[in-house]
Amino acid sequence: MLDGQIVQLPASILFAALAVLFLCWFFACRALRRLLSTAQPVAEERDWSVPTIDADFTGDSLFHRWDVRFKLVALLGFAILVVATRSPWSALLACGFSLAAIATAKLPFLRSLRRLMAISGFVSMFLLLMPLTLATRPDDTLLMFSDIDWLRFNLRGLGLALSIAGKACAVTLLMEPLLATSSLPRTVEGLVKLGVPEKVAQMILLSHRYIFVFLEETKRMATGMQVRGFQWRSNVTTLQVAGNFLGMLFVRSFERTHRVYAAMQARGYQGRFPAPFYFKVTTGDWLHAAFWLVTGVALLCFDRFGGF
Amino acid sequence: MHIADGVLPLSVAAGCGAVSLALAAWSVRSTDGDDLPKVAVVTASFFVSSLIHVPLGPTSVHLLIPGLVGILLGRSAFLSILLGLLLQSLLFSFGGLTALGANALMMGVPALLSGLLFNRLRGTSHKQNMLIGALAGGSGTLLAATILAFLLASGGEDFFGVMKLAVLAHIPVFVIEALVSAFTVSFLYRVKPELLEQRLGVVCQG
Amino acid sequence: MHDLKRQPPIDFDGPTQIEICDLHYSYPGGLQALNGINLRVAEGDRIALVGQNGSGKSTLINHLNGLLPVQQGELRYKGKPLAGEHLLQARLEIGVLFQDPDDQLFCSALYDDVCFGPLNQGMELGSLEPLVRQSLASVGLEELIYKPSHHLSYGQKKRAALACLLAMKPQVLILDEPTANLDSLQENMLVELLRHYRGTLICITHDLLFAFELCQRAIVLDKGQVHHDYRMDDLVADPPSMREHGLDFSFRLCGVKSSAAVALETKQDLPTPQVEQSTISNPLELVALDHYRYRYSDGTLALRDVDFSLQAGESVAIVGENGAGKTTMLNCLLGIFSGEGGHRFAGAELTKKQRRLLWRKVGMVFQDPADQLFCASCAEEVGFGPKQLGLPKDEVKRRVDDALKRVKLDGYQQRVPLHLSGGERKRLAIAAVLSMQPELLILDEPSAGLDPQGEExxxxxxxxxxxxxxxxxxxxxxxxxLTSRTLVMHRGKVLADYSTAEFLADQQQNALSLLAPGYKRACERQVLELQHRHEHAHLHRHYHEHPHRHGDIAHSHPHEHEHDHDHVYTHSHIDGDAEHSHSDSLRYHEHSHPGHENEEHDHLH
Known part of the structure; x- marks a missing residue:
């Protein structure tokens, strides 16, 4: 192939490629925003909406029926095995498995898209920067552009970035089948059964609950500032207001912690949350878990010994 | 900036996970058992404040506030940050699941050190508090960026270029974090100085 | 001056459940919240705990389930002090409904929240589900059983919090401001539930009519002391005493009476409702919505085809049940939410850029002042708006001083907003809006959480x-x-848009009232009757204290003598004003007796 070569290309190709990339990115973002906000009119300029973790837990599928503990172990194990792979091709394959999982769990793809959007900034930074900043090795293929000799597009870097992006996407796509198919308290109870200390598990649930309360407070406070003529700008006054704003948020949250704790005590809290859950293991749970772990190992073998 | 899945070599991610686990255990141990639910509720407010975006020229940066968390929670800060990052990962997929340990180290260690710094140096006057607040806030972010650099560099020299750019991108964030921390500390100093004592139990008047 | 040692005038019989002796409590900051409370609560008592904000009601409540430790004095529940095992047991038997339901719903879904208490009581997993369903059904929330609490409206959250308590089958139920921010429908539901509750009920409230309906016994707290402990009837029949403790709500009774009467009288010659207003923009029009629709993110229509126009200087009320779309409409009017349809400001279609101008002309005071106050001093707070407008410093200062004066907070410039009382903060929030010199002031539930004195x-x-x-x-x-025109909203629609007088007349006639729940009007009548029976003078004997002399000796001590003045004995007119009787219990109080000090006194010592 092109190993160790330097390919000279006219500069116009670079500009054309950049333009095409930019347009693709621009339209993709716009289309995604549209898709995500069809049901949601733009309430404010600052989007602080927090999605629901366990949006579809009432559904019925292979994933919904799967015991949480097995699901956690199997899918997290699979994620770790995916992360251990190296080639872009195995990352792509992993993405395929994740997509299959979403389809099997009958989850809406839109929510997974939203998660992909969240990592898109990070991933595109890698895709753009890695090929350009990679230190050149003797057997690297470089694309050079006439007249711009400081710019070297390293194809090995592109491969590396694609592999990282693929792995990140694969694990991100796995989040929905992992989290959305059982209620959050149940997932957390599963974690407890797997050895996470109970107190820490409670903390996850409590934090999660109060995020929404503080978010409402924050929105109202932001509105209050807005209608009094405040605008977020790049200046010190804005930072000062932001400081007050944070301070107020913290004061209110500290006050609330005590009220919440009092309310917990008043209903007999003695350091543990009683969990209203049953767990029952079936052969199906074992098989399902085994499937994912075997798939993960196979993927890793393919990656290491498959000739890529 | 959070590290996503698949960036770090597995060994580094696993090592970070182990260290975070140890630090988290220490953090839980140093927190009064009754205060754990309180830390959880306060964490929610840190989570929300990290959603606040401050405009910076044509774009905007969101606040990281490891320094402030350290200033407010002291030793419990690591636990709080781990919790916050876990939730960010679960809710938004900011930061990967497998890189959670690394992310927690990146934000949690600066929080602990900023908290320590603030607690040692803050003194008694308003100006001094504000100044040390700025120092703690700025250095917290600086340290976070440094740790990010080291973590990225662990992937080999291939990552050096990305590392340099990532650190450069953080420079305006240092300034913003330092100023916001100073103003927040100033506000709290005037309004509810008990919060700066790093003990959750002291504000139980209500 | 009251006789603080006086025993309750009626026997609150039944075995003693809670006994408090000489309870003192001061907060770490040094604030003395309770100052020698003596109280005996019998099983099945129904007590209204009333008093001004800051009189120590919440502190007392927090003692009753051991959230605050007893510093000095004694507190016994079922004969034993609250400590160790007994405290844990007591907490499972005493249910407290806190003010903010968000504090009480700390689990991820309603189901888990309701489970929390019963599971702590040691209930089996098997019998849980029916109990949870039953508890939620009793507050009308059965269909929301698996919903996370942040999907609920405020009223629903409040009811859910109550369901959490009812599931524990509490022997004592303590309610802290249960009716705040509830609409009449939900309040009625609450009253129905509580009426059938058979345990001991202790209710903190500023809403004396609500208390009057549910409670037999009234305890008035003031500055950490029990000032009165008597029948509910005695309390409401005693305006001077209520006034002294900042509880007098009679001003509302008279208001309702007169405005309703006026409304009824003038009903005939009122203009026809203005619903079909011409859509040609009015030169005086300030803001207007035209066929306006707004959809929440979950797809439900919050506003459907709203037509509303407001003229400069006009005062309008928006009423409707919780969730009728009132707050959404305010947000739309301000351009914070943007829906479909016309939205005019000063005669022109509102654009994004114009919103800043709109906010200068239309100021919004939020329901919770905490959402609006975020500065470290009152002067900064009030000056925030003018400063954002870019006004010069001395103009900002002038406006700050002026606005603070208008809300009667002059001299508060350097105070910290967070340290002020609830009523003061509310007024500060108003000042913060007034300093922008708006033409229209939007007030969202301005009286929420205020005691009657603060309200007045x-x-x-x-x-x-x-x-x-x-x-x-x-x-x-x-x-x-406050208003001359009323907009009635229901499920996102404007049902009626007419004069306030007409609206009030409507309310009087309809059985299903939007504002005051039905039971309240009956209570109002009863209270007025109780109060009417009182105000007249007659000769009576009682104790009082003042300096006086016996020959050469001048001293001061309580003594009994007879004189004539207005008094507030509870007594009834048997037929007309001819005969009446009242209790002969000795009263101890202070009033002036011009010249009496110098008279010769002749009594035994």
């Missing part, structure tokens, strides 16, 4: 403001006092 002061301030007002309230009295 607020009303006085609002009455004096020259601005037009857009008022959202469940309170018929405020609506009657």
């Amino acid at each position: 002061l607020l009303l006085e301030i609002l009455r004096e403001l020259p601005q037009g007002k857009l008022l959202v309230s469940h309170d018929p009295f405020l609506v009657a006092e």
Whole structure:
């Protein structure tokens, strides 16, 4: 192939490629925003909406029926095995498995898209920067552009970035089948059964609950500032207001912690949350878990010994 | 900036996970058992404040506030940050699941050190508090960026270029974090100085 | 001066459940919250705990389930002090409904929240589900059983919190301001539930009519002391005493009476409702919505085809049940939410850029002042708006001083907003808006959380403001006092848009009232009757204290003598005003007796 070569290309190709990339990115973002906000009119300029973790837990599928503990172990194990792979091709394959999982769990793809959007900034930074900043090795293929000799597009870097992006996407796509198919308290109870200390598990649930309360407070406070003529700008006054704003948020949250704790005590809290859950293991749970772990190992073998 | 899945070599991610686990255990141990639910509720407010975006020229940066968390929670800060990052990962997929340990180290260690710094140096006057607040806030972010650099560099020299750019991108964030921390500390100093004592139990008047 | 040692005038019989002896409590800051409380609560007592904000009610409640430790004095529940195992047991038997339901719903879904208490009581997993369903059904929330609490409205959250307590089958139920911010429908539901509750009920409330309906016994707290402990009837029949403790709500009773009467009288010659207003933009029009629709993110229509126009200087009330779309409409009017349809400001279609101008002309006071106050001093707070407008420093200062004066907070410039009382913070929030010199003031439930005294002061301030007002309230009295036009909303639609007098007349006639729940009007009548029976003078004997002399000896001590003055004995007119009787219990109080000090006194010592 092109190993160790330097390919000279006219500069116009670079500009054309950049333009095409930019347009693709621009339209993709716009289309995604549209898709995500069809049901949601733009309430404010600052989007602080927090999605629901366990949006579809009432559904019925292979994933919904799967015991949480097995699901956690199997899918997290699979994620770790995916992360251990190296080639872009195995990352792509992993993405395929994740997509299959979403389809099997009958989850809406839109929510997974939203998660992909969240990592898109990070991933595109890698895709753009890695090929350009990679230190050149003797057997690297470089694309050079006439007249711009400081710019070297390293194809090995592109491969590396694609592999990282693929792995990140694969694990991100796995989040929905992992989290959305059982209620959050149940997932957390599963974690407890797997050895996470109970107190820490409670903390996850409590934090999660109060995020929404503080978010409402924050929105109202932001509105209050807005209608009094405040605008977020790049200046010190804005930072000062932001400081007050944070301070107020913290004061209110500290006050609330005590009220919440009092309310917990008043209903007999003695350091543990009683969990209203049953767990029952079936052969199906074992098989399902085994499937994912075997798939993960196979993927890793393919990656290491498959000739890529 | 959070590290996503698949960036770090597995060994580094696993090592970070182990260290975070140890630090988290220490953090839980140093927190009064009754205060754990309180830390959880306060964490929610840190989570929300990290959603606040401050405009910076044509774009905007969101606040990281490891320094402030350290200033407010002291030793419990690591636990709080781990919790916050876990939730960010679960809710938004900011930061990967497998890189959670690394992310927690990146934000949690600066929080602990900023908290320590603030607690040692803050003194008694308003100006001094504000100044040390700025120092703690700025250095917290600086340290976070440094740790990010080291973590990225662990992937080999291939990552050096990305590392340099990532650190450069953080420079305006240092300034913003330092100023916001100073103003927040100033506000709290005037309004509810008990919060700066790093003990959750002291504000139980209500 | 009261006789603080006086025993309750009636026997609160039944075995003693809670006994408090000489309870003192001071907060770490040094604030003395309780100052020698003596109280005996019998099983099945129904007690209204009333008093001004800051009188120690919440502190007392927090002692009753051991959230605050006893510093000095004694507190016994079922004969034993609250400590160790007994405390844990007591907490499972005593249910407390806190003010903010968000504090009480700390689990991820309603189901888990309701489970929390019963599971702590040691209930089996198997029998849980029916209990949870039953508890939620009793507050009308059965269909939301698996919903996370942040999907609920405020009223629903409040009811859910109550369901959490009812599931524990508490022997004592303590309610802290249960009716705050509830619409009449939900309040009725609450009253129904509580009426059938058989345990001991202790209820903190500023809403004396609500207390009057549910409680037999009234305990008045003031500055950490029990000032009165008597029948509910005695309390409401005693306006001077209520006034002394900042509880007098008689001003509302008279208001309701007169405005309703006026409304009924003038009903005939009122203009026809203005629903079909011409859509040609009016030169005086300030803001207007035209066929306006707004959809929440979950797809439900919050506003459907709303037509509303407001003229400069006009005062309008928006009423409707919780969730009718009132607050959404305010947000739309301000351009914070943007839906479909026309939205005009000063005669032109509102654009994004114009919103800043709109916010200068239309000021919004939020329901919770905490959402609006975020500065470290009152001067900064009030000056925030003018500063954002880019006004020069001395102008900002002038406006700050002026606005603070208008809300009767002069001299508060350097105080910290967070340290002020609830009523003061509310007024500060109003000042913060007034300093922008708006033409219209939007007030969202301005009287929420205020005690009657604070309410009266607020009303006085609002009455004096020259601005037009857009008022959202469940309170018929405020609506009657402050507005001339009323908009009735229901499920996102404007049902009626007519004069306030007509609206009030409507309310009087309909059985299903939007504002005051049905039971309240009956209570109002009873209270008025109780109060009417009172105010007249007659000769009676009682103790009082003043300096006097016996020959050469001049001293001061309580003594009994007979004189004539207005008194507030509970007594009844048997037929007309001919005969009446009242209790002969000795009263100890202070009043002036001009010249009496110098008279010769002749009594035994």
